Amino acid sequence: MAATPIAVVTGASSGIGAATARTLAAAGFRVVLTARRKDRIEALAAEIGAAGHQATAYALDVTDRAAVDEFATAFRSLAVLVNNAGGALGADPVATGDPADWRQMYETNVIGTLNVTQALLPALTASGDGTVVILSSTAALSSYEGGGGYVAAKHGEHVLAETLRLEIVGTPVRVIEVAPGMVRTEEFATTRFRGDTEKAAKVYAGVDEPLTAEDVADTIGWAVTRPSHVNIDLLVVRPRAQASNTKVHRTL
Numbered sequence: 001m002a003a004t005p006i007a008v009v010t011g012a013s014s015g016i017g018a019a020t021a022r023t024l025a026a027a028g029f030r031v032v033l034t035a036r037r038k039d040r041i042e043a044l045a046a047e048i049g050a051a052g053h054q055a056t057a058y059a060l061d062v063t064d065r066a067a068v069d070e071f072a073t074a075f076r077s078l079a080v081l082v083n084n085a086g087g088a089l090g091a092d093p094v095a096t097g098d099p100a101d102w103r104q105m106y107e108t109n110v111i112g113t114l115n116v117t118q119a120l121l122p123a124l125t126a127s128g129d130g131t132v133v134i135l136s137s138t139a140a141l142s143s144y145e146g147g148g149g150y151v152a153a154k155h156g157e158h159v160l161a162e163t164l165r166l167e168i169v170g171t172p173v174r175v176i177e178v179a180p181g182m183v184r185t186e187e188f189a190t191t192r193f194r195g196d197t198e199k200a201a202k203v204y205a206g207v208d209e210p211l212t213a214e215d216v217a218d219t220i221g222w223a224v225t226r227p228s229h230v231n232i233d234l235l236v237v238r239p240r241a242q243a244s245n246t247k248v249h250r251t252l
Contacts, residue, residue: 077127
């Protein structure tokens with residue numbers, strides 16, 4: 001009997017990461033949940049297990065390379081890596097943005113993705129049929145005012161995906177980039193505005209049905225379950241009400 005394929009999901013404590021873990025578990029993967037908040041991922045692992053699927057929680061900070069390398073020793077073979085850990089901080093213009101925010105966003109979105117991908121690439125290759133998913137953003141493809149630091153980080157993540165795909169072509173590993181537009185989750189905008197729920201709510205004000213975490217997770221699940229020879233290089237997914245990062249239909 002073939003072993004159950006394993007999928008690692010970073011940033012699995014909430015939002016898109018948690019929804020992706022549920023989706024992949026339901027699709028038949030044994031899901032390894034990583035995030036800094038151990039209590040959150042342990043609760044999610046228990047929930048997935050109660051639903052009759054397989055999940056394991058592992059507390060991990062993707063910016064801690066030594067910890068990532070230690071985590072990677074557990075895998076001889078790995079089917080899927082979903083690089084979801086990341087996020088935005090602040091919405092200040094370039095002229096007044098806090099360099100500490102820019103540095104933290106770069107460390108989490110770019111260096112964190114690099115750390116985990118480098119550490120797990122041997123196991124993905126050893127599987128004979130591996131998939132790396134990099135969850136970027138439409139911010140990886142075009143700029144918008146007040147988003148400089150996040151846009152820069154996501155552009156870095158986008159280029160990481162493009163370059164990796166060029167460098168490992170001919171190996172049994174696919175590189176898939178999923179770039180969501182406006183997604184309403186319980187934490188993304190609130191974290192960006194440092195707990196200011198009023199500012200966070202304004203991001204989605206008047207927008208008819210922003211994407212949900214489950215919408216993006218469904219997209220990721222579809223992409224990774226295509227036949228092995230099919231690579232979804234880049235998939236942009238937005239709500240119908242959003243035509244671009246700066247063109248959103250609102251009914252106010």
